[in-house]
Amino acid sequence: MIIKKFKAETEKDAILLAKEELGGDAVVMNIKTTTPKGFFRFLRKPYVEVTAAIDENIESKPKTEPVTEGAVPKPALKPVPPVANEVSAIEKKLNDLQGLLEKQLNDSKIKEIRDGSKAAEAVVKPSEIIGDFSDSLEADAHAEATQADKNQDKKESKLNACMQLIYKQLLSNEVDEKYVNEITGEIENSIKKDAQLDRILGAVYQKLVLKLGQPSLIEAAPGKTKYVFFLGPTGVGKTTTIAKIASSFKIKEKRNIGLLTADTYRIAAVEQLRTYANILGIPLSVVYSASEIQEARKDLDRYEIVLVDTAGRSDKNIEQIDELKRLISAVPEEDREVYLVLSATTKYGDLMRIAETYKEVADYKLIFTKVDETGTIGNIYNILMQTGASLSYVTFGQNVPDDISAADTQAIAKQLLS
Ligand SMILES: Nc1nc2c(ncn2[C@@H]2O[C@H](COP(=O)(O)OP(=O)(O)OP(=O)(O)O)[C@@H](O)[C@H]2O)c(=O)[nH]1
Ligand SMILES: [Mg+2]
Incomplete structure (x- = not known):
């Protein structure tokens, strides 16, 4: 890896300089605007300093070649001679x-x-x-x-x-x-x-x-209704996350969205989502079983996106997991997206087991909640590597709608090294 700094009057020029010297694959790692200091500062212009990097392996190849993940065998770290x-x-x-x-x-x-x-x-x-x-x-x-x-x-x-x-x-x-x-x-x-x-x-x-990898977020399918299912263990924050996403779609993106809940397991569950639905002015439908989804779709198919809340399910309860499978299968694969919601505070062993069990339910993307409640986020990396699933959103607090963002993989990488 080669890291170099490039100075120019504007950010654009500095990036151009970097790309010229290091090639199109160069990654911009830092952009710093420097204001001159000291007695003669009025005589000097501010400038932008861009730190860019390129993998040495890539540099030796033609510059147009894309960066590929090396499938290099990975020996365990060698013991260090005592220096x-x-x-x-x-x-x-x-x-x-x-x-x-x-x-x-x-x-x-x-x-x-x-x-x-x-x-x-x-x-x-x-x-x-x-x-x-x-x-x-x-x-x-x-x-x-x-x-x-x-x-x-x-x-x-x-x-x-x-x-x-x-x-x-x-x-x-x-x-x-x-x-x-x-x-x-x-x-x-x-x-x-x-x-x-x-x-x-x-x-x-x-x-x-x-x-x-890049976060993979909810996307509407033009001319079709996208059903977005949120699954996961009890209490991880599924309903709260739905409320945060619904708010962003409705208020920031002005999308035509609906809510559906299949969580009739707890008496208060429907009311919890209904409260958010009322505040946001979004219609809420309730289904009591997988077979009712078809009927509900007749009405819901006029929305761009329907966010579907499900009851928290223990991965150890086979019956409940089968019921989830039936619920999701009620919507054809091309019309749905499935998000597994996991809490960053859950133990690694449990996360691995949960992630494996839910793989049988559907292909999913991952949402990590409660990152504000943990000091170590290695499990996010571990579960991504274990499942091969894409990361989508992270949530970092109880506030609806603020405490959510698309996963910032650069921030995660930095935190893993800090
Ligand atoms: N600290 C913190 N708390 C959160 C976060 N997301 C949700 N919560 C809290 O976690 C609790 C459970 O949230 P719910 O949204 O009801 O969880 P759920 O997965 O829908 O729960 P069940 O429907 O019972 O399975 C609530 O007190 C939320 O405020 C988060 O990112 N950080
Ligand atoms: Mg819930």
Whole structure:
């Protein structure tokens, strides 16, 4: 991975410079507008500094080739030869990095999330952070580079030491060890042995973002009604999430939407959704069994999108899971989308079991709720890797409609490294 900075008067020009030098596959990692400081600041113009990166492997290929995920075998992390001084030096850098990240998180937007004052845009832009990785480590990394080529063994031990620290960092954020091995193995196989720490971090960050993929959100099908089912265990936040999404569709996007609930299991469940439906002015239909969906569709087929609430179901109750299957099958596959709602606070083992059971019900996309209630989000990564499902939304609080956003995979990757 090569990380370079490009300065120009405008953001557009700086990105152009980056693309010219690094090629079309270059990834913009940070954009910083700098206002001149000091006595002669009036004589200097503000400028924009873009930090861009390109995978070295990609650079050696023709520049038009798309970035592909390397299917490189992933050996477990090799034990690091004891190079105590180097390890502690790198450890210090990572600690500095951690301090920097924590300061940024506390200072700025995460605080806003906790205060409940911002929604989608409140997720910290990890590109800002990765820029700071480079800034804070640049000088050290340069000094390191001049020493690094003394001999091959030393280079390898340095790389191993860096990788092991990143390895520990991912583990401490509860990324499953097998996925940590996968990531670090792929990076070790693709990065130069004498790569500097900021480059290694950048490469891991980029790898995480690629593996997390782009969020896949609810989409209307032109001329047809899309039925969007929300499934999941009890109390994870299905109904609240539906209310948040319904509000956004109705108020921000001015879409013609309907609500349907099949959750007649709890007496208060229908009333909960009806309250939101009344506030938002969205019609609500209720069905008591899968067979009633066909009848309800006669009326609901005039809406663009129908959000369907279901009763929380234990993955251990086969009968309930079968009932869910029947409910979903009442709508043809091409007219439906299924979202499995999981709480980020659920234990990894339970999440794995739930995700597997619901696979039998339908192909689903994932929504993670209650990310505000946990300090470690490794499970989001783990379940994505385990299921191969796409991530869609994350929710981070009880406030309807604010506490939801499309999953920001850059923010997640950054948090996994912080
Ligand atoms: N902290 C936090 N609480 C949430 C979030 N989403 C939902 N909740 C809360 O979780 C509780 C359960 O939410 P519901 O929407 O009723 O959950 P459900 O999955 O529909 O529950 P059942 O219908 O009983 O299966 C409520 O107190 C919500 O306010 C979130 O992102 N963060
Ligand atoms: Mg509910």
